[in-house]
Amino acid sequence: MSDFDPVRIGVVSISDRASSGVYEDKGVPALQEWLGRAVRNPVSWETRLIPDEQERISAALRGLVDQAGCDLVLTTGGTGPAPRDVTPEATLAVADKVMPGFGEQMRQISLQFVPTAILSRQVAVIRGKALIINLPGQPKSIAETLEGLKDADGRAIVHGIFAAVPYCIDLIGGPYIETDEAVCKAFRPKSAIRPAAAT
Numbered sequence: 001m002s003d004f005d006p007v008r009i010g011v012v013s014i015s016d017r018a019s020s021g022v023y024e025d026k027g028v029p030a031l032q033e034w035l036g037r038a039v040r041n042p043v044s045w046e047t048r049l050i051p052d053e054q055e056r057i058s059a060a061l062r063g064l065v066d067q068a069g070c071d072l073v074l075t076t077g078g079t080g081p082a083p084r085d086v087t088p089e090a091t092l093a094v095a096d097k098v099m100p101g102f103g104e105q106m107r108q109i110s111l112q113f114v115p116t117a118i119l120s121r122q123v124a125v126i127r128g129k130a131l132i133i134n135l136p137g138q139p140k141s142i143a144e145t146l147e148g149l150k151d152a153d154g155r156a157i158v159h160g161i162f163a164a165v166p167y168c169i170d171l172i173g174g175p176y177i178e179t180d181e182a183v184c185k186a187f188r189p190k191s192a193i194r195p196a197a198a199t
Ligand SMILES: Nc1ncnc2c1ncn2[C@@H]1O[C@H](COP(=O)(O)OP(=O)(O)OP(=O)(O)O)[C@@H](O)[C@H]1O
Pocket: 013, 014, 015, 016, 017, 018, 023, 024, 025, 026, 027, 028, 052, 077, 078, 079, 080, 082, 136, 137, 138, 139
């Protein structure tokens, strides 16, 4: 039996064109690929592909947290300034608490990659015992923002936001998430680190 807590993760791709079949969705696969490498716990996935419709996005987020029981939900797409970009509004509408540091740090990271990083209005919120985080729609931005920027020896130049996700989920009463340090080292205060199970 695994020593790791099971984790339920929702991954939501928000794109008019991918959801209507104009192009293939790369958002859900990119999220699952990165998270599958970073998270050591057994993961059960909930995936959604929806258009840029505010009420549908909020309904999907409520369903993922309240009915499906997700501990963590990541969205991709719809965070920019265009009229149909409404993911941040839809996310704030289901929030119990807003966590501004995630959006601030993601824009800092993204600026290392693209000067248009400041166009993303991405937010993160707590709903119940779940953390919901918006990522930009460009599929490559998923690994960029979650993992951050590293030097040639793998040392962090700018920390990816996923480093703070496990402890955040501890604090809201969720499962103890462990990561592969080669992908992303999770930071916890020493007092919050669970001793490794005896083998
Ligand atoms: N789910 C996706 N799958 C594949 N590529 C995507 C996806 N979402 C976005 N992209 C790519 O990233 C670019 C920027 O994403 P953005 O969310 O701004 O798209 P958009 O212009 O709002 O259109 P749409 O909502 O129809 O994807 C897109 O033009 C597309 O090339």
